[in-house]
Amino acid sequence: MTGGASGIGKAIAERLSKDGYRVAVFDLNPGGAPHSYTVDVTDRAQIDAALKTIHEELGPVTILVNAAGLDGFRPFLKISFEQWEKVVNVNLHGVFHMVQAMLPDMIEAGWGRIVNISSSSTHSGTPYMTHYVSAKSGVNGLTKSLALEFGPDGITVNAVPPGFIDTPMLRKAEERGNLGDIEKTIAATPVRRIGKPEDIAATCSFLISEEAATSPASSSASTAAATLTAPADQKPATMTPLQSAAAWRTPRPPGTRRVVPGARLVDRFELQHHGLRTVPRAFEDLGLGVHRDDLRAAHRLGGQSPVCLHALRVFDVLVMMT
Secondary structure (H helix, E strand, C coil): CECCCCHHHHHHHHHHHHCCCCCCEEECCCCCCCCEEECCCCCHHHHHHHHHHHHHHCCCCCEEEECCCCCCCCCHHHCCHHHHHHHHHHHHHHHHHHHHHHHHHHHHHCCEEEEEECCCHHHHCCCCCHHHHHHHHHHHHHHHHHHHHHHHHCEEEEEECCCCECCHHHHHHHHCCCCCCHHHHHHCCCCCCCECHHHHHHHHHHHHCHHHCCCCCCEECCCCCCEECCCCCCCCCCCCCCCCHHHHCCCCCCCCCCEECCCCEECHHHHHHCCCCCCCHHHHHHCCCEEHHHHHHHHHHCCCCHHHHHHHHHHHHHHHHC
16 A cells, blocks of 8 residues: 555554555655555656565555545645646556556456545535645546446455545644634534544445445545445446446336345436436436435535435335335
């Protein structure tokens, strides 16, 4: 994993070690943990050299977590191209280099897990951080596309966009006065507390596990309560990543239902079949798998619209029918 020497990355590395995985860390300042390597993720030659050593010491890589990151706070008109390029190189190009270097091992194994640490700012935008938000938005798009391309090979690709997490990076931004009223920001989060790196580590632990085999192309934030999935016409939530891309695009038979007990998921075909003739844009953005909490959020964002309220009622009926 990258960025594993501090903050969220360190918490993830420690959690995965406790889970029984042998963890190799790439970082500019890796510390003294076993299998730690000084690597600049923007330098493909350094990545390839470290990967060669990992192959010799640990074997093939089948799990990758991209947590290396670089923030930036500056008015857009004062961002030089060099500053823009530096932030994008670490946050987006670094993910590209790492994934491209590690994927061959996963393809050969017929199994793999990739988790990219994104940012909740990609959903809301953040002033004075256009270079950072743009790069992290690119990570979300890259995640979805990779999930579609390599799902048939048994490889899931997910993004976790943390919200307000108590990390050294955040505290440095606070010291510089870049974060405004922190208490107000905390009060605006659903759980009314600042997130901990361990929260994100727990999410990564699940996405890497076998229980997450049918969770490709998702994005979940512990403090932002955000959910993203692949486009509805490309990947049903109940299909495994081993099924073909052609199968993902197979139309649903008229009059059929897909409700997933336990997970409480429903897709737009059910909503349409049971009276919701027009799927709101908010639902389209959520993708094929729609959780009831997401429907509630869409209802709120839709200004208490009747179509969203109807969707909630239809969802309750479908769950009771399961």
